Amino acid sequence: MxxxxxxxxxxxxxxxxxxxxxxxxxxxxxxxxxxxxxxxxxxxxxxxxxxxxxxxxxxxxxxxxxxxxxxxxxxxxxxxxxxxxVAMDANGSPARAHELLLLDPDPAALMLAEKSGYRVMEHGDLEGLGVGFARLETPAGLSLPDATRALQKLLPAKTVTADQIHFPGGQTGPTTGSSAMPSPRGGTVGLIDGGVRPDARLSAQAGFATGAPRPNQHAQSIVSLLGGAGVAHVFAADVYGADPAGGNALAIAKALGWMAAQRVPVVSISLVGPANPLLERAVAAAQARGMFVVAAVGNDGAASPLSYPASYRDVVAVTGVDGKGRVLFEAGRASHLDYAAPGADMTAVGLAGRVTLRGTSFAAPLVAARLAAYPSGALAALDREAVGAGARTGRGILCNACRKGI
Incomplete structure (x- = not known):
């Protein structure tokens, strides 16, 4: 009792x-x-x-x-x-209001959409990925679900989707912990998250939202963890900036394209949202170009819907464990699980000093750091490193000592 x-x-x-x-x-x-x-x-x-x-x-x-x-x-x-x-889409997920995405648009489809009251705001190919898309403003007076259904009925051979929003998967808090000793340096990792401050690790940064790049605590803490795990070079893409509808699927897809154009070998995404066909295509195109995409499973618990992009095919899906090796009770779920890494009982340097961390957000970049350490045969090498394989830890726990960012 x-x-x-x-x-x-x-x-x-x-x-x-x-x-x-x-x-x-x-x-x-x-x-x-x-x-x-x-x-x-x-x-x-x-x-x-x-x-x-x-x-x-x-x-x-x-x-x-x-x-x-x-x-x-x-x-x-x-x-x-x-x-x-922001508005709810037909499945009850937050998405950018008054806008839809059309995959692989052709002139005839765009003309038909415009005649039906949709306005073409942007169209072209994702940089570095060759995935065609159009961004359309919905007709006045139509809800987002109604506008989606109407456009899909108008263009039955095309893929129409709302531009769903993805959220970071972790939290930070103050700490009085001491600084960590630097780790051996090496490897390159891309980070799709918020903005970060310039430092010696930052090779390049780009913004994919209004007001971006704009440093924030979540992303800054992840960069600190990457440094503590030995990553020498970071490419950062800010998909939030100052936009309340930041973190949308199109912004993440564009960020992946930019990473591909920069030839970034491993990209960490600590964001969670619903399935989106444009982002799924972007992930597959990036993987076809040799990129490892690593993603956190989120913090909404095992009863929550599947988390994306962690659930897309061949994405390295990561959960978090505490200092005793226990999977975080709030850890979300994906269609598959590859590895676990520290997601609690850890610290990093944030925007205003050292902070404590909790969440699967902070586990994913540690797995990305281990992937980046191997120029070839990375997954096989990680399988040899991982300990404690199981249903809740995937192929095992990695980087268990990586609990202090620098």
Whole structure:
């Protein structure tokens, strides 16, 4: 009974957080807290209850459902706060309002769309990938789902999609930890996230949103982790900037194209959203050019929908573990799982000093760093490094000592 009360108290605290800092944070998705203060409060409750309580919380299905409910509340609040720029698509996912994407457009299709009230805002090929797309403004008075259905009916042979938004998958907090010692240097990793500050590791940076590049805590902490894991060169793509609808599928696809044009061998994406056909095509095109794409599974719990881009074919999907090697209870899920890496009990240098980190966001770049360390045979090498393979850790845990960024 006592454990049941503890568990209910934890879930209540998590759900109560949905009306506070966690949702306020979603007004600024570039900062990068998908669970915000709610996880901090949850972690504090777990610490107070002891490790035994933590194992109890990880098991019950009702707790996972509560976490999934929190995700829905969070997304609904995000759309309400940004109703001028964001709307729900036909599947209930936040997307850029008043806009649709058309894959492989031809002049006849664009002309027909324009005659039906859609305005062509942009069209061409993704740089470095050769994937054709058009960005269309929807007719006035039509909801995003209705406009999607109408355009698909008008162009049945074409792929029409909303431009869904992806969210960062981790949180940061203050710490008084000491600085880490530098690791051996080597390797190049691309980061698709928010903006970062210039430093010796940054080879190039590009923006794919209004106001980008704009440094934020989430991305800056990841760059610090990459440095601590031995990465020498970072290419950063800011897909958020100052845009409430930043992190959309088109921005991420363009960022992948830019990375491909720069010949970046490994790209880490710590963002989570629904499936999107344009982004799926972009990922496949980048992989066909030899790029490894690494993605976090997110922090919405095992009862949440599949996370993308982690669920796209051949993407290296990564979950997070704490300092005791336990998979984070809030870790999301993908169609497959490749590796686990540290996602808690770790620190990095953020925008204003050293911070603590929690979330699968911070596990993905560590796996990317290990991939970048091998010029050939990278996956086989990682399989030899990985320990503790299992259903919840994939082929095993990597870089378990990589818990301090520099």
């Amino acid at each position: 006592r454990q049941r009360l503890i568990r209910l108290g934890i879930v209540a605290a998590l759900l109560a957080g949905a009306a506070g800092p966690a949702l306020a944070q979603l007004g600024l998705p570039a900062v990068g807290q998908t669970l915000g203060g709610a996880v901090d409060r949850l972690r504090g409750t777990l610490d107070a209850a002891g490790d035994g309580a933590a194992s109890v919380v990880a098991r019950p299905l009702e707790d996972l459902r509560a976490l999934a409910d929190l995700r829905l509340q969070r997304l609904d609040d995000f759309v309400r706060r940004n109703r001028n720029t």
